[in-house]
Amino acid sequence: MSEAAVRLGRPGWSIRRALGVVVLLAALAAVPGFANNYYLEVLSEAWFYVLLCLGLNIVVGFAGLLDLGYAAFFAVGAYTAGIVTLRLGLSFWLSLPISVVAASIAGVIIGGPTLRLRSDYLAIVTLGFGEMVRISVRNLAVTGGASGLVGIERPTLFGYHLDSIGAYYYVFLLLAVLGVVASHRLENSRIGRAWKYVRSDEDAARAMGINHAMVKLAAYILGAIFAAIGGCFYAAKMTAISPETFTFNQSLLILLGVVLGGRGKIPGVILGALVIVIFPELFRDVGSMRMLVFAISLLLIMLFRPAGIWPEKWR
Amino acid sequence: MKKGVILAAAGLLALGLADAGPARAAEITIGAQVPTSGSEAPYGIDMLNAIRMAAGEINAKGGVLGEKIDILPGDSACDPQAAVNAASKLVSQGVTGVVGGYCSGATLPTLKVYGDAHVPFVITASNSTELIGANPGNAFMINSTGFDQVKTAVNLFKARGIKTLAIINEGDAYSANLAELTRTAWEKLGNKVVDYEVVSKGQQDFSPVVTRIRQRNPDAVFWTAYYADGALLIKQLRQGGYAGMIALGDGNNSPKLFQLAGAAAEGVFCFSNPTANFLPEAKTFIENYQKQFHQPPGPYSALSYDGMMLMAHAITVAGSTDRMKIIAALKQTDNFPGISGPISFTPQNTLARSNFVVLLAKGGQWTLYTGPGAPGAK
Amino acid sequence: MPLYEVLLQQLANGLILGSFYALVALGYSMVYGVIKLLNFAHGDLYMVGAFAGFGVLSLISGWVGGGWGGIVPAILFSMLAVGVLGVIIDRVAYRPLREAPKLSVLITALAVSMLLENVALAFTGGQYTAFTTSLGFAGINLGMVHVTWTQMVLVGTSVVLMVVLELFVSGTRHGKAMRAIAIDQDACRLMGIDVDRTIALTFLIGSALAAAAGVLAGVYYGSINFFMGFLIGLKAFTAAVIGGIGSIPGAMLGGILLGLLEAFGTQIPGVGSEWKDVFVFAFLILFLVFRPTGLLGQPEVERM
Numbered sequence: 001m002s003e004a005a006v007r008l009g010r011p012g013w014s015i016r017r018a019l020g021v022v023v024l025l026a027a028l029a030a031v032p033g034f035a036n037n038y039y040l041e042v043l044s045e046a047w048f049y050v051l052l053c054l055g056l057n058i059v060v061g062f063a064g065l066l067d068l069g070y071a072a073f074f075a076v077g078a079y080t081a082g083i084v085t086l087r088l089g090l091s092f093w094l095s096l097p098i099s100v101v102a103a104s105i106a107g108v109i110i111g112g113p114t115l116r117l118r119s120d121y122l123a124i125v126t127l128g129f130g131e132m133v134r135i136s137v138r139n140l141a142v143t144g145g146a147s148g149l150v151g152i153e154r155p156t157l158f159g160y161h162l163d164s165i166g167a168y169y170y171v172f173l174l175l176a177v178l179g180v181v182a183s184h185r186l187e188n189s190r191i192g193r194a195w196k197y198v199r200s201d202e203d204a205a206r207a208m209g210i211n212h213a214m215v216k217l218a219a220y221i222l223g224a225i226f227a228a229i230g231g232c233f234y235a236a237k238m239t240a241i242s243p244e245t246f247t248f249n250q251s252l253l254i255l256l257g258v259v260l261g262g263r264g265k266i267p268g269v270i271l272g273a274l275v276i277v278i279f280p281e282l283f284r285d286v287g288s289m290r291m292l293v294f295a296i297s298l299l300l301i302m303l304f305r306p307a308g309i310w311p312e313k314w315r
Numbered sequence: 316m317k318k319g320v321i322l323a324a325a326g327l328l329a330l331g332l333a334d335a336g337p338a339r340a341a342e343i344t345i346g347a348q349v350p351t352s353g354s355e356a357p358y359g360i361d362m363l364n365a366i367r368m369a370a371g372e373i374n375a376k377g378g379v380l381g382e383k384i385d386i387l388p389g390d391s392a393c394d395p396q397a398a399v400n401a402a403s404k405l406v407s408q409g410v411t412g413v414v415g416g417y418c419s420g421a422t423l424p425t426l427k428v429y430g431d432a433h434v435p436f437v438i439t440a441s442n443s444t445e446l447i448g449a450n451p452g453n454a455f456m457i458n459s460t461g462f463d464q465v466k467t468a469v470n471l472f473k474a475r476g477i478k479t480l481a482i483i484n485e486g487d488a489y490s491a492n493l494a495e496l497t498r499t500a501w502e503k504l505g506n507k508v509v510d511y512e513v514v515s516k517g518q519q520d521f522s523p524v525v526t527r528i529r530q531r532n533p534d535a536v537f538w539t540a541y542y543a544d545g546a547l548l549i550k551q552l553r554q555g556g557y558a559g560m561i562a563l564g565d566g567n568n569s570p571k572l573f574q575l576a577g578a579a580a581e582g583v584f585c586f587s588n589p590t591a592n593f594l595p596e597a598k599t600f601i602e603n604y605q606k607q608f609h610q611p612p613g614p615y616s617a618l619s620y621d622g623m624m625l626m627a628h629a630i631t632v633a634g635s636t637d638r639m640k641i642i643a644a645l646k647q648t649d650n651f652p653g654i655s656g657p658i659s660f661t662p663q664n665t666l667a668r669s670n671f672v673v674l675l676a677k678g679g680q681w682t683l684y685t686g687p688g689a690p691g692a693k
Numbered sequence: 694m695p696l697y698e699v700l701l702q703q704l705a706n707g708l709i710l711g712s713f714y715a716l717v718a719l720g721y722s723m724v725y726g727v728i729k730l731l732n733f734a735h736g737d738l739y740m741v742g743a744f745a746g747f748g749v750l751s752l753i754s755g756w757v758g759g760g761w762g763g764i765v766p767a768i769l770f771s772m773l774a775v776g777v778l779g780v781i782i783d784r785v786a787y788r789p790l791r792e793a794p795k796l797s798v799l800i801t802a803l804a805v806s807m808l809l810e811n812v813a814l815a816f817t818g819g820q821y822t823a824f825t826t827s828l829g830f831a832g833i834n835l836g837m838v839h840v841t842w843t844q845m846v847l848v849g850t851s852v853v854l855m856v857v858l859e860l861f862v863s864g865t866r867h868g869k870a871m872r873a874i875a876i877d878q879d880a881c882r883l884m885g886i887d888v889d890r891t892i893a894l895t896f897l898i899g900s901a902l903a904a905a906a907g908v909l910a911g912v913y914y915g916s917i918n919f920f921m922g923f924l925i926g927l928k929a930f931t932a933a934v935i936g937g938i939g940s941i942p943g944a945m946l947g948g949i950l951l952g953l954l955e956a957f958g959t960q961i962p963g964v965g966s967e968w969k970d971v972f973v974f975a976f977l978i979l980f981l982v983f984r985p986t987g988l989l990g991q992p993e994v995e996r997m
Binding site: 060066113116117120121123124125127128129131132135136138139248252255256259260263289291292294295296298299302303306307308 | 725729731786789790792793794796797799800801803804805807808811812814815927930931934938965967968970971974975977978979981982985986987
């Protein structure tokens with residue numbers, strides 16, 4: 001994107017670039033035509049993590065705030081979908097707006113107390129929040145306790161029952177694309193510039209009249225909404241959710257994707273999400289050592305690309 | 316630059332997915348869906364070892380239908396998404412059947428994956444009742460369910476004159492369910508659960524819980540999670556001066572408990588499938604396992620061994636590797652002689668008759684308990 | 694058991710638990726203080742330390758027996774070996790990223806943690822290893838409260854190690870250099886302080902302390918495994934933050950406080966133990982909101 005476009009706050013589109021994107025999307029849309037279910041499972045998971053990483057990127061990349069409890073928002077979305085369909089017997093589609101509201105509230109709850117804190121204390125507060133959410137859903141009856149919620153209805157869209165991995169491939173691809181577009185728009189919006197200002201110099205930003213508290217809260221809330229919407233569809237795809245999915249390790253994995261790819265840079269974050277999903281799958285044939293190989297490759301990537309695979313140019 | 320990176324990413328994708336080729340010819344491949352990474356790896360590896368051992372023994376005797384069995388591990392990592400990936404990969408590799416299934420939460424979503432591909436699946440550890448409803452008909456559970464275990468446990472407590480109970484679990488689906496079911500059944504009888512504790516997985520220090528238990532002084536303590544942390548709890552309970560009865564759930568039936576808990580394990584009760592030294596086959600199993608892997612079998616090793624043997628048996632009965640025929644053969648299973656007891660299935664593909672027994676730790680090993688409250692004893 | 698004895702016993706439990714947390718938290722806090730890195734691999738060094746100590750003890754227990762005669766050399770060797778490992782990790786994984794964004798180093802630390810965990814998994818086949826010693830269960834009784842000699846030695850060792858560390862950091866030239874680097878690395882370079890060497894020294898000491906805690910835990914609990922560093926790493930991190938991360942007395946205080954909090958947390962009437970951790974974290978968050986730099990941390994203006 002050209003510098004001028006950034007300044008104007010509008011995405012700049014050259015014909016070549018638009019063409020490239022169209023060809024890429026067409027190729028990705030054609031995948032279910034020839035790929036087997038394993039490819040589709042892995043790729044769906046990859047698109048899903050693209051969405052999660054993009055959401056966390058708003059907090060970590062754009063606004064420069066550390067978050068070690070992002071899985072909590074993912075849990076909020078998944079459990080909202082589960083409760084809306086199973087406990088309330090309502091349509092799955094209702095869970096989308098409800099989860100957006102729930103995630104916004106969660107975003108305020110986690111964002112509120114953290115506004116005064118330095119980044120490292122932010123780390124423990126967000127970690128604590130993530131654990132509190134996980135333990136709460138594990139203990140509450142409405143969330144099904146330790147075994148979670150089972151038998152979540154898969155939704156129907158325009159008379160088409162989303163009941164195959166092929167369908168979820170498209171769902172998550174669409175979500176990822178929407179995530180990219182939304183991230184892009186946010187990045188180049190007024191608030192996007194405010195995030196980056198606060199990130200690089202909070203005091204200067206405040207002096208310039210930016211309401212840093214509102215700006216930070218907005219980052220948490222918007223990031224949370226990405227994860228919550230993803231979580232709803234995750235619940236629909238898996239048809240069962242349990243607290244063990246939303247651990248501290250899950251939060252770390254998503255953070256890993258963001259930083260590994262290059263936080264703040266949308267294509268970098270996409271790449272990072274693909275790496276965290278596809279690398280462990282790549283190494284499946286290594287057998288029980290696969291996570292060892294994964295760890296070594298992560299280390300190498302970070303050593304050779306300290307700012308991420310495809311970093312943003314700042315600082 | 317941008318195109319280059321996108322191309323690189325696409326190349327990476329292609330590379331990552333290209334290796335899932337079809338299964339090797341002239342061999343029967345069986346998938347082993349167990350966690351081999353993460354915190355649950357110890358239990359998964361216990362199961363994988365046993366499945367490999369069973370396949371080795373079958374192959375040494377000439378294989379099944381004249382062909383060798385090849386085991387393909389699929390790491391479920393105890394995570395639903397990882398398990399679904401593992402399962403779809405096994406399916407894409409053309410496995411004839413799958414044995415394993417640990418962590419009910421991870422096993423659950425794989426039922427549909429195998430169901431859609433009509434792959435027979437013998438579940439050897441997961442025993443959540445949620446699995447029953449979600450089973451499309453191709454999965455067979457050879458572990459008894461939590462209900463059976465609770466019945467066995469409550470009978471024992473009653474017969475041993477226990478009035479007050481403390482229940483401790485680790486907050487995972489398996490141990491929390493067992494704890495919850497026991498609490499409900501116990502309170503329904505008009506008895507009291509004086510302490511109900513949830514500890515963290517991997518916790519080493521139970522002293523606060525031990526002190527609390529000494530304060531409440533229950534007649535019995537029931538630990539519903541697994542042996543590794545259970546061994547520490549037993550030790551600390553005894554060192555802390557608790558003298559009452561200690562009972563353990565079926566995740567503790569491993570000789571490894573004695574390595575970790577030492578003398579403190581003496582006199583402890585454990586509910587289990589009858590894997591110990593009572594059947595001659597079981598004895599050889601433990602010896603062979605020890606010889607091959609230089610460690611005693613884990614709590615679900617014997618069941619996993621049985622699962623593999625059952626799968627081979629079903630393939631033989633089916634007379635081909637036609638998956639539908641194997642599923643039909645599994646359904647017809649009638650008193651298959653497993654080392655953890657005879658296996659037959661209910662119409663819902665669960666174990667027809669609970670084989671639960673009560674074990675008593677004596678002299679550093681598990682012995683069959685036949686005193687008051689033992690199953691079958693009057 | 695009468696209530697006062699219960700509370701006394703919980704006090705003992707909390708102190709013992711807390712001294713483990715404190716030992717591990719010290720390393721966290723030191724490394725953070727000097728290079729502002731949350732070293733997520735620190736808990737895994739505790740695990741490696743336990744295995745190193747176990748290895749030495751099983752080698753030499755034939756000659757010196759499984760008592761303190763074997764345990765002390767095991768601890769010393771493990772501290773040395775893991776200290777060196779800590780220095781190597783810093784040299785290979787962290788030093789090249791000294792100028793990189795802090796978050797990148799954090800991710801590198803995660804990768805190192807995963808690496809150590811999975812190497813240990815590969816070596817042990819995931820098996821829990823029994824750490825057998827010949828330490829008895831003798832001790833002193835205060836009513837129904839029983840404290841063993843082993844427990845007293847454990848707490849004593851931790852306290853001694855912490856005091857030595859505090860004296861080292863506050864009293865020696867190297868300690869002064871560490872504190873100086875924490876304030877301004879570039880100025881230190883200009884003043885002729887060998888920054889990389891001092892940082893390496895920090896890793897040596899922090900890792901050695903984690904190793905000591907690991908061996909002591911193995912001796913005390915009698916069972917070690919590849920995953921044992923995860924939970925305590927998390928707890929030690931929490932302890933370091935409560936105390937004020939970067940502060941050595943803070944880490945000690947935070948560790949002990951967390952230990953006591955956990956011990957007495959089980960005694961809170963009317964709260965099911967399944968909710969205990971929720972309360973601990975809620976307490977922690979509220980505490981940080983009102984005291985954003987922890988108990989003994991320095992207020993600081995910073996940019997990420």
